[in-house]
Amino acid sequence: MEFNEIPEVDGIIADGDYKYIVAEISNAGETKRIVRCALFDRTMEPRLEHQDIVRTLYGLPGKRNVLGGGWLLIEGTSAILSDTSQTYGDEPNREETATILRRALPNHQVEVRD
Secondary structure: OOHHHOOOEEOOOOOEEEEEEEEEEEEOOEEEEEEEEEEOOOOOOOOOOHHHHHHHHOOOOOEEEEEEEEEEEEEOOEEEEEOOEOOOEOOOOHHHHHHHHHHHOOOOEEEEOO
């Protein structure tokens, strides 16, 4: 995959609770902020952790820097960002994350809740 082909958001497949991370990737002087999500199944063992989502970045070109993460609830046309990754903390600007998600989910009402 070429750097310019990397989607801003990946991993959203259906309604549900997601863990997500925000990362910055850099390659040849270009920088891109991306959001990676994984559906969280409370009945699954072992439990999904934010570092499991980070592993999805390994195949991407360039340098990767995880900025933080949290939870994302997708329900109907609602998308709610909340909470904090215990491993990576909050991303520096959650409103920027919401803006990225609004571009990826134009039919959803994206909001931030603390």
